[in-house]
Amino acid sequence: MTDLLARESPMGLRVGVDERPARVELRRQVGRLERELAGLLAEGFGRVTVDYRVAAVAAAPRVLDLGELEQLRDELAERVADARVTLREQAEVETQNRELLRQMIASPADFKWAIVTRDDLGLPSCGAWHSRPRLGPIGMLMGWWRVKVSSGCPLSGRLAAVE
Amino acid sequence: MSADASESNLGWDPAPTQGWVAPHIAAEFPGLGISWVEVDGHPGRSPEPVRRRLRDLSDRFYGAQAIHMREQPIPWAYRVFYRQIGLDPDRARTPVEQLAFDRIRDGAFKSEGMPADALTVAIVETGVALRAFDADRLQGSLCVRDSAPGESLPGQPGELSQGTLTIADEKRPVALLFGETAAGYGVEPASRRLAIVAVQVKGVPQIAVSEALWMAAATVEAANP
Numbered sequence: 001m002t003d004l005l006a007r008e009s010p011m012g013l014r015v016g017v018d019e020r021p022a023r024v025e026l027r028r029q030v031g032r033l034e035r036e037l038a039g040l041l042a043e044g045f046g047r048v049t050v051d052y053r054v055a056a057v058a059a060a061p062r063v064l065d066l067g068e069l070e071q072l073r074d075e076l077a078e079r080v081a082d083a084r085v086t087l088r089e090q091a092e093v094e095t096q097n098r099e100l101l102r103q104m105i106a107s108p109a110d111f112k113w114a115i116v117t118r119d120d121l122g123l124p125s126c127g128a129w130h131s132r133p134r135l136g137p138i139g140m141l142m143g144w145w146r147v148k149v150s151s152g153c154p155l156s157g158r159l160a161a162v163e
Numbered sequence: 164m165s166a167d168a169s170e171s172n173l174g175w176d177p178a179p180t181q182g183w184v185a186p187h188i189a190a191e192f193p194g195l196g197i198s199w200v201e202v203d204g205h206p207g208r209s210p211e212p213v214r215r216r217l218r219d220l221s222d223r224f225y226g227a228q229a230i231h232m233r234e235q236p237i238p239w240a241y242r243v244f245y246r247q248i249g250l251d252p253d254r255a256r257t258p259v260e261q262l263a264f265d266r267i268r269d270g271a272f273k274s275e276g277m278p279a280d281a282l283t284v285a286i287v288e289t290g291v292a293l294r295a296f297d298a299d300r301l302q303g304s305l306c307v308r309d310s311a312p313g314e315s316l317p318g319q320p321g322e323l324s325q326g327t328l329t330i331a332d333e334k335r336p337v338a339l340l341f342g343e344t345a346a347g348y349g350v351e352p353a354s355r356r357l358a359i360v361a362v363q364v365k366g367v368p369q370i371a372v373s374e375a376l377w378m379a380a381a382t383v384e385a386a387n388p
Contacts, residue, residue, distance in 0.1 A: 038233040058249025
């Protein structure tokens with residue numbers, strides 16, 4: 001026990017310069033990036049797949065050296081940057097879809113048979129806006145188009161009846 | 164082990180015993196700590212009140228909470244610590260995230276008997292990482308330290324890589340930190356006294372650790388009147 005206490009630093013961390021402040025700073029950055037990545041993952045959940053995986057640096061728990069911490073920090077930073085890009089691109093698509101829906105509602109005949117789902121808008125649950133003719137073929141011939149809003153998710157009872 | 168059950172009406176000392184952290188490890192990881200309580204108890208089927216509590220816990224735990232869990236202070240603190248010691252918290256999950264994953268996969272917190280159910284209740288309620296050992300096998304105070312040259316984990320083949328972070332008693336490592344338990348030190352059918360151990364990391368308040376230990380020990384004791 002005394003021998004264990006006497007050891008001042010883990011094996012492999014003895015260097016000429018005191019690297020501990022650098023390691024502390026890197027660990028702080030890892031913590032901040034981890035929180036940021038968690039937020040981005042939650043923001044994109046159900047809307048878009050965010051790649052958040054960063055492989056383990058060690059096979060067993062141990063004190064990482066400076067190089068390993070830098071590698072970890074860089075990989076987390078890369079994931080955060082990728083996640084931001086993915087979410088920004090998804091947000092642009094959703095904005096375009098919202099604009100499409102606005103135009104579709106304003107002029108259904110210009111968007112015949114077009115469907116915009118809640119998923120396309122980044123909204124949870126089921127549902128869609130569908131441009132379709134009133135009265136079927138008669139509406140098609142007469143140009144009576146409208147946007148019909150679906151009634152949401154199927155009820156479990158109806159699904160059970162189908163099965 | 165130092166807990167004196169005879170002095171407490173609870174049957175166990177509600178004040179957690181603080182272990183120590185090797186100084187060079189503590190210097191690297193301020194806030195890292197280990198504490199535990201000892202309680203009489205033996206493995207077995209959980210009584211109905213404990214199983215009902217698990218069901219109640221299942222009813223108020225949803226997928227949305229699992230998704231946002233890693234943003235909450237305590238689960239986040241453990242995730243960060245896992246990263247800092249080289250583990251991937253999405254593969255070797257933190258205790259609370261593992262339970263959340265199991266809850267979503269199984270549809271409920273399934274009863275696995277005592278003391279696992281007691282730990283589940285306390286971990287889910289507080290987020291603190293807990294584990295249980297057979298207290299009668301432990302010798303002296305627990306600590307968090309790195310492995311010395313030539314040390315191994317009983318029951319595991321080969322030596323530990325030097326510098327591996329372990330939970331150890333005064334004789335030898337008894338578990339990897341957030342990893343496997345050495346053979347013979349876990350809770351087994353013959354165990355009659357349990358050490359419920361909390362590993363604290365930076366960002367986890369002491370009050371949460373005390374609450375987690377208290378909750379787990381009280382649940383174990385209630386199941387073994």
